[in-house]
Amino acid sequence: MNDAEIKTLIGEAVAFADPRLVGKPLSENDTIAELGITSIAVLEIVGYLEDKLGVRFPDDELAQLNTIGGLSNLIRGHDLASQPAQKA
Amino acid sequence: MSISIAQRERAYRAYNEFFDLAERKRRWHPFNDVPWEKMDKDKNSEEVAICLETFCGVELYVPDYTANGFNLTRNIFGHAWFQANWGYEESKHGLVFREYLIQSGLRTLEQYYAFEDKIFGQVWNLPFHTRRQMTCYGALQESATYLIYQAQKEKARREGAELLEKIFFFISRDEAAHHGFYRKVLQLEMEDDREGTISDLSHVVANFQMPGVGLIPEYDERLKVAGVGISSDHFLQQGVFPLLKVLGTDRRELIASLQKSRIAAAAQRADGEPAEETAELAPARA
Numbered sequence: 001m002n003d004a005e006i007k008t009l010i011g012e013a014v015a016f017a018d019p020r021l022v023g024k025p026l027s028e029n030d031t032i033a034e035l036g037i038t039s040i041a042v043l044e045i046v047g048y049l050e051d052k053l054g055v056r057f058p059d060d061e062l063a064q065l066n067t068i069g070g071l072s073n074l075i076r077g078h079d080l081a082s083q084p085a086q087k088a
Numbered sequence: 089m090s091i092s093i094a095q096r097e098r099a100y101r102a103y104n105e106f107f108d109l110a111e112r113k114r115r116w117h118p119f120n121d122v123p124w125e126k127m128d129k130d131k132n133s134e135e136v137a138i139c140l141e142t143f144c145g146v147e148l149y150v151p152d153y154t155a156n157g158f159n160l161t162r163n164i165f166g167h168a169w170f171q172a173n174w175g176y177e178e179s180k181h182g183l184v185f186r187e188y189l190i191q192s193g194l195r196t197l198e199q200y201y202a203f204e205d206k207i208f209g210q211v212w213n214l215p216f217h218t219r220r221q222m223t224c225y226g227a228l229q230e231s232a233t234y235l236i237y238q239a240q241k242e243k244a245r246r247e248g249a250e251l252l253e254k255i256f257f258f259i260s261r262d263e264a265a266h267h268g269f270y271r272k273v274l275q276l277e278m279e280d281d282r283e284g285t286i287s288d289l290s291h292v293v294a295n296f297q298m299p300g301v302g303l304i305p306e307y308d309e310r311l312k313v314a315g316v317g318i319s320s321d322h323f324l325q326q327g328v329f330p331l332l333k334v335l336g337t338d339r340r341e342l343i344a345s346l347q348k349s350r351i352a353a354a355a356q357r358a359d360g361e362p363a364e365e366t367a368e369l370a371p372a373r374a
Binding site for chain 1: 294296320323324325328340342343347
């Protein structure tokens with residue numbers, strides 16, 4: 001996934017979990033707390049991403065989700081892990 | 089909610105297990121077992137005072153906690169007798185914090201009583217209104233409190249504050265035992281009604297707040313002092329997820345249940361029926 005696709009997906013997930021944030025521009029540095037996203041909404045966001053990506057993130061990887069950038073990194077990490085290793 | 093004899097018997101056994109262990113291994117005397125002679129005033133600070141005063145304030149609502157708890161459980165031996173023991177143990181926590189604040193000189197008697205007046209000037213009410221939901225709340229709240237006190241114990245150990253380390257050892261051990269009882273009861277509830285219990289748990293997680301919110305003076309300011317509260321990340325990782333695992337469920341089932349409840353509530357509203365209490369999202373802070 002490229003950065004724009006990741007950003008779109010996160011926007012959808014955030015809007016799904018917290019309708020107050022529908023259409024709100026999100027930046028990587030926005031913190032979950034500043035956006036007023038609750039702990040349970042974070043779990044909903046992660047669940048939405050898991051459904052869309054067809055993956056299951058380990059619970060312990062959710063510990064660092066303090067920012068929108070953290071969500072992006074979670075997706076990127078999955079993306080890298082799912083790509084076949086490149087031959088040198 | 090009616091409760092069968094089999095359910096009452098299982099609650100009784102869970103209580104007996106809790107009580108037996110408490111009597112044999114966990115009882116402690118606030119004056120004899122706490123090494124007050126090791127009070128080291130040089131290790132105290134205003135931050136320590138704010139932590140202890142805040143913890144004391146939360147424990148001072150024990151009359152409200154127990155009154156409400158008894159009203160909810162009075163016809164079930166195992167649950168009501170647990171409330172009695174729980175109240176006794178929590179009362180010791182408040183007493184020890186009060187003693188420390190005064191003996192250390194961190195607060196004068198006048199300051200302490202002014203604080204106590206503010207606490208007793210407010211009333212704690214049940215955040216949830218069924219016994220099962222309050223059991224969910226108890227499991228989560230005791231877990232959060234245990235994590236907070238455990239962190240205080242480790243901090244005291246690192247700083248060589250022996251008295252505080254011992255105090256937080258006794259208190260955090262009590263909180264862990266309380267969490268254990270609620271967790272056991274929730275396991276029994278899951279056996280009886282898995283779907284309903286998960287629905288209640290999702291509702292409580294979504295609306296969870298620590299008991300001091302809205303009651304302790306300047307609570308938000310106090311939370312800025314390290315150790316007074318617990319981060320939502322830490323609470324999820326060390327409190328919520330382990331509880332879900334023990335109960336044989338996970339975050340996905342929890343969220344699915346919450347979303348199902350929301351859809352049902354929306355359908356009720358669309359039909360013009362009074363909607364059941366829906367989950368309002370609590371601030372991301374335990």
